[in-house]
Amino acid sequence: MINYTLKQLYSFEAVVRTKSFTRASKELFVTQPAVYMQIQQLTKNIGADLINTKGKTVTPTYIGKMFYQTCIDVIDTLEKSKLDIDQTLDPEAGxxxxxxxxxxxxxxxxxxxxxxxxxxxxxxxxxxxxxxxxxxxxxxxxxxxxxxxxxxxxxxxxxxxxMENPLIAIAHPEHPLLKNQKNTIKNLTNETLITREQGSGTRITIERIIGMRLNSDIEINSNEAIIQAVQAGLGIGFVSKHTVKLELENNVIKQLDIDKFPITRHxxxxxxxxxxxxxxxxxxxxxxxxxx
Missing domain, CATH: 3.40.190.10 (Periplasmic binding protein-like II)
Incomplete structure (x- = not known):
């Protein structure tokens, strides 16, 4: 396993990019000997020479060129990650x-x-x-x-x-049960009930409140599809009132008056x-x- 530190990566990237220990040290706000020491430690950790020095000119070796691209990738990833974190922690952004x-x-x-x-x-x-x-x-x-x-x-x-979440029973505008002033749960015995799938929060709540399991002929995993099924006259549906506001206002469906409904939850x-x-x-x- 290659062991190197972020200081070593940043130092090596700066030296190769600027082609100078002096310019790299000024950019990193450290002394030139400190930068030189980081490069020496990195060279030792990798086990191969990374740079050639000729006078004041610094160039990467073949392995140094390969490792320089690795440094670029790592530093870019770290900088992007820091930016993402900073943005996420910004109380007005994120x-x-x-x-x-x-x-x-x-x-x-x-x-x-x-x-x-x-x-x-x-x-x-x-x-x-x-x-x-x-x-x-x-x-x-x-x-x-x-x-x-x-x-x-x-x-x-x-x-x-x-916020309150009232669950209601809905029916086609011409459904016979709408003529009754008040319906009971027993009135639903012979009706086709359109409910959400097993395990849905709406279905669990309804079954608990009315004290019976819904042996529905039709199960649908979408509230929009339940509303459309009721509009088509397939049966009586159970939905959150929030999802049928426009349909009720336009009388394409009706809210069925029945014992224990609306069921108010949150x-x-x-x-x-x-x-x-x-x-x-x-x-x-x-x-x-x-x-x-």
């Missing part, structure tokens, strides 16, 4: 990794737009995915912040509720307890709580 439940996309984009307007130098990556994927990201600490429904209780998380901003938030992540967490 990069934000956000993962959100598919249901939240209807309002998260608006919040991000407002936040980006306030902090124009920041950048973000938004991953819209299902609950199973969010849980994996939490477990593997793959996102700065996660926005989801009810967080799991068996993981060391820091959670902050920030949206949470979540991160792993071991995850130290960057300054921009801290600001976004505060922003979403205050502006929801």
């Amino acid at each position: 990069h934000l990794q956000i993962a959100v439940a598919t249901t939240t996309n209807s309002f998260v984009s608006h919040i991000l737009a407002k936040f980006k307007k306030k902090y124009p130098r920041m950048s973000f990556y938004l991953d819209v995915t299902n609950r199973e994927s969010l849980l994996k990201k939490l477990d593997n600490n793959e996102a700065d912040l996660i926005i989801m429904g009810e967080p799991p209780t068996d993981m060391p998380l820091i959670t902050q509720p920030f 949206w949470y901003v979540v991160h792993h307890s071991k995850n130290k938030l960057s300054p921009i992540a801290e600001r976004f967490k505060k922003f979403i709580v205050e502006n929801s």
Whole structure:
């Protein structure tokens, strides 16, 4: 294994580039003997001559030319990494990794737009995915912040509720149950129920509140597809009210009046307890709580 230090790499790069120990020492703000000593130690560590000295002229040997390119690559990588870290730690810039439940996309984009307007130098990556994927990201600490429904209780998380999330039953505008002043869970017995897939947060919450397992004829892993299925008259769907605001206003679907609905839960901003938030992540967490 070759052992060399960053001081040796920076010294060697400067000497070869400037072709002078004197100019390299001035650039590095150290003495000329210090630079010479770093080159000597580097030569010893590698086990081959790296430079030729003729008078005041310094040129790299064949191996020195090869190693010089290695120095360039390493230094460029280190400088880029430092720049990336500095930008990430900048409280008004930085990069934000956000993962959100598919249901939240209807309002998260608006919040991000407002936040980006306030902090124009920041950048973000938004991953819209299902609950199973969010849980994996939490477990593997793959996102700065996660926005989801009810967080799991068996993981060391820091959670902050920030907005109500009413779950409602929706039906086609001509569905017969809409004529009833009040429906009960029993009224759903003979109906085709359109629900999210097994394991989704919406489905888990509904089954817990109504006290029964949903033996749905149709399972769909997209809220948009559930809404379209209800519009087509396939059955009764269960969605967050936030996802059907426009459809309800335009009467393309109707909210079904039924016992225990709406089911009121909350949206949470979540991160792993071991995850130290960057300054921009801290600001976004505060922003979403205050502006929801």
